[in-house]
Amino acid sequence: xxxxFKEIAExxxxxxxxxxxxxxxxxxxxxxxxxRK
Numbered sequence: 001x002x003x004x005f006k007e008i009a010e011x012x013x014x015x016x017x018x019x020x021x022x023x024x025x026x027x028x029x030x031x032x033x034x035x036r037k
Contacts, residue, residue: 009016
């Protein structure tokens with residue numbers, strides 16, 4: 001799983017960042033607790 005996971009992680013690095021931004025924009029519970037009360 002090591003090499004494949006590393007390749008996938010590198011391949012989806014931008015997607016992961018985009019997902020984190022999406023979570024922030026949509027008030028994902030984890031970010032919602034930290035940024036909004």
